[in-house]
Amino acid sequence: MRILLVEDEPELARWLGKTLARHAGFVVEWAHDGQLADRRLATENFDAVVLDLGLPGIDGRSVIARMRERDDRTPVLVLTARDSLAERVGSLLDGADDFLPKPFMLEELQARLQALVRRSRGLQHPRLACGPLTYDVATQRFSVHGETLALSPREHAVLRALIQKSGEPLSKQQILERVFADDADVNCEAVEVYVHRLRKKLVGKGVQIVTLRGLGYCLEPE
Numbered sequence: 001m002r003i004l005l006v007e008d009e010p011e012l013a014r015w016l017g018k019t020l021a022r023h024a025g026f027v028v029e030w031a032h033d034g035q036l037a038d039r040r041l042a043t044e045n046f047d048a049v050v051l052d053l054g055l056p057g058i059d060g061r062s063v064i065a066r067m068r069e070r071d072d073r074t075p076v077l078v079l080t081a082r083d084s085l086a087e088r089v090g091s092l093l094d095g096a097d098d099f100l101p102k103p104f105m106l107e108e109l110q111a112r113l114q115a116l117v118r119r120s121r122g123l124q125h126p127r128l129a130c131g132p133l134t135y136d137v138a139t140q141r142f143s144v145h146g147e148t149l150a151l152s153p154r155e156h157a158v159l160r161a162l163i164q165k166s167g168e169p170l171s172k173q174q175i176l177e178r179v180f181a182d183d184a185d186v187n188c189e190a191v192e193v194y195v196h197r198l199r200k201k202l203v204g205k206g207v208q209i210v211t212l213r214g215l216g217y218c219l220e221p222e
Helices: 010-024 034-043 060-069 085-094 106-122 153-164 172-179 188-202
Strands: 002-006 027-031 048-051 076-080 098-101 127-130 133-136 141-144 207-212 216-221
Touching: 002 010, 002 034, 010 027, 010 106, 027 034, 034 048, 034 060, 048 060, 048 106, 060 076, 060 085, 076 106, 085 098, 098 106, 127 153, 127 216, 133 153, 141 153, 153 172, 153 188, 153 216, 172 188, 172 216, 188 207
Parallel strands: 002 027, 002 048, 048 076, 076 098
Antiparallel strands: 127 133, 133 141, 207 216
16 A cells, blocks of 8 residues: 655654564655645645645645545555544534544554445455456455455555556556565566566466556466
């Protein structure tokens, strides 16, 4: 999942980003103020937003209001030290989807994020499919004709990005940004390696990864 973390405390932001990436496999991108967050949310797609309220520039509640005004339905989890009933109710009325006061347990933040994304997308699209290949959003498992497809974590992440855009090309750079934004040891050549491995595992499965010259990789039924 690609998460936008909007937090003006650099140490907390770095710790959260690294920890969520390591323990949950999230790709966490950071915006340090409300104006930057608003610009990114207007032009980029994220699976969820973790948002502090006390931000420089535009405050958190204004960020939420602007998102909802342009019909951006990305789920928002408010993360703040302002733990009052009025603050919680006000944030939810502004369009937030959940509220977690500081200090918090990382396991709870992770579980709440997964639940938000599952509710926002999983209930509408419980399974993504391309030919006989399916991806269960709730269990985060790939299967072919009912049999689980064994994948390494990085192979899983690349295939998930491809099936989310099934029928549309993704360039190597787009895969890097969506899947490995916080992983410095992965480059375009590494993406080629993972695609090569996935192709071998998909042989005879009724689905294939094709290369569209100048555009990237595309997941298609055979």
